[in-house]
Amino acid sequence: MAPIDPHSYTDSTHPFTTHISLSLYFDFPASEIYSSALLSLSSPHTGSLSLDTRSLSINSIVDPKTLTPIPFSLSSEIDPIKGALLTVTLSNQSEFLISFKTSPNSSALQWLSPPQTFNKKFPFVYTQCQAIHARSIFPCQDTPAARIKYSAKLNIPQSLSAVMSARHVERRVPVSGEAAMACDDSTWCAEDRVVEDFVMEQPIPPYLFAFAVGEISHREVGPRTRVYAESVPTVLDAAAREFAGAEDMIRQGEKLFGPYDWERFDLLVLPPSFPYGGMENPRMVFLTPTVIKGDATGAQVVAHELAHSWTGNLVTNKNNEHFWLNEGFTTYAERRIVEVVQGEDIAALNIGIGWKGLNDEMERFKDNMEFTKLKTNQEGVDPDDVYSQVPYEKGFQFLLRIERQIGRPAFDEFLKKYISTFKFQSIDTDTFLDFLKANVPGIEKEINLELWTEGTGIPPDAHEPVSSIYTKIVSLANEFKNGQMPKDEDVADWGGQEWELYLENLPKSIQAYQIAALDARFRLSESKDHEVKVAFLQLAISSGCQDYYAEVEKTLKEVGRMKYLRPLYTHLVQGPGKEEEKIFAKRVFAEAQACYHPIAQGVVEAILSKHV
Secondary structure: OOEOOOOOOOEOOOOOEEEEEEEEEEEOOOOEEEEEEEEEEEEEEEEEEEEEEOOOEEEEEEOOOOOOEOOEEEOOOOEOOOEEEEEEEEEEEEEEEEEEEOOOOOOOEEEEOHHHOOOOOOOEEEEOOOOOOHHHOOOEOOOOOOOEEEEEEEEEEOOOEEEEOOEEEEEEOOOOOOOOOOOOOHHHHHOOEEEEEEEEEEEEOHHHOOEEEEOEEEEEEEOOEEEEEEOOHHHHHHHHHHOOOHHHHHHHHHHHHOOOOOOOOEEEEOOOOOOOOEEOOOOEEEEOHHHOOOOOOOHHHHHHHHHOOOEOOOEEEOOHHHOHHHHHHHHHHHHHHHHHHHOHHHHHHHHHHHHHHHHHHHHHOOOOHHHHOOOOOOOOOOOOOOOOOHHHHHHHHHHHHHHHHHOHHHHHHHHHHHHHHHOOEEEOHHHHHHHHHHHOOOHHHHOOHHHHHHOOOOOOOOOOOOOHHHHHHHHHHHHHHHOOOOOHHHHOOOOHHHHHHHHHOOOOOOOHHHHHHHHHHHOHHHOOOHHHHHHHHHHHHHOOOHHHHHHHHHHHHHOOOHHHHHHHHHHHHOOOOOHHHHHHHHHHHHHHHHHOOHHHHHHHHHHHHHHO
């Protein structure tokens, strides 16, 4: 076997899948999907073919033309990271049809009962396939190196609707046989069904496969953009206001990085359990409701997911060891868009918050500096366990270093050429470096490229942001060491980002009485901006100020975004003499975990198992 990805069974000597035709029948009472998948290979193959699966029940594999059974085996040994190996034995065949069923424990799917949704009336299910969870929805070569086109028929109850990271073809009545798949609940199965047809005609890595099914409505916010959410007017209206500037951002992105190749840029606001700020699924970005802040600053998350339309979706990392090629480029591109649309001061704040986050990650990984590199070794490592700001912020700093060396105009031309050269391809770090050296002759003499990509820590020529607003806020945070809080006139114009930067730069030695005094004056624990609230609550936990534990518990039960769960749980259980906090954390998790996505559940379980 010649592996291509440490997180996949895919064999590089086998032909890649180029197209998958899916038929999915959703059984909400059982939290299962009865499915079939027609896989088409790039060329006929004889011998074994390796596919990734996780928690799938395989019923049969047949030749689609003759319905002759094709031999297969599913490994009984389950790798804790890769899942189970499905081996299909082909005889000069380029297509095969798999019949299978998902598990209620699928790591990519979260099934929500009506009480767990916004509208409280209908069930909801959604996917999160990054980094290696597509294999828990359908058998596939679950590596970014294998790009696929696909079509999908989603058979769902008539009372619900579906969206996908694909072009919607039609909503129709099922034809004979499409509604006849087995289901455990005869009452639910007797309900009228509909089929939603979708097609993705551009090759994408499997982690960008995405759908959501529920009672979903939308608002138009631009010529290429609709905002979707559950049919709750307050949520939809707030999202439409927050993201009204989407078209302006798309146009700026096109000026900077070339044509927008995905036709539409729609946005889906998911229930609070969504584990990320956003997921860049092409044509249909998924968003946490926590980005709806009422002041349009949540649009910066949208700018990041939009930037992925060029860096990540068009040009993709070959596997997760080169994740910075997705996220470092996208963080750079996001900040260029924000700089134009929202101004240099806002972009400077973003860079400052990122700089602090990067330095914090150095502390997090001080015992395993491998994961402070851009090009990492992830053999035997679950990518969800080492997810961090390093590929985002160190990757951004690397690109900023190149920009400073050759100048922004030259770097802009380089970026456009890079994207147009590798569009719809998956590449690794060495490919990028070879392209950089070929197009910027002598760059390796000016910048230590090996130190940046394979060295640990933050290189000495990284660039702490310099701007008046950044410097002022950090200076005010440093003055807190002497017990001096900012004056009212200092913070009169502050929004969430300013407060976030201020709180993140306060001294770690802050005392409980100082936390209480700060909150009494500025009511930070009541902030509607979760970035501010969680930054404040981390300080409250670190200082031992238990007056805020009720707010900590409320926050951990209200949202499932890992950006908030990871630091709050970690602060509760990390360090000596925290037995009471550990008991508190275990209780809260036991009560809240049903509302977390499986990926988030796994992350919190890992934190608790390490420290409790």
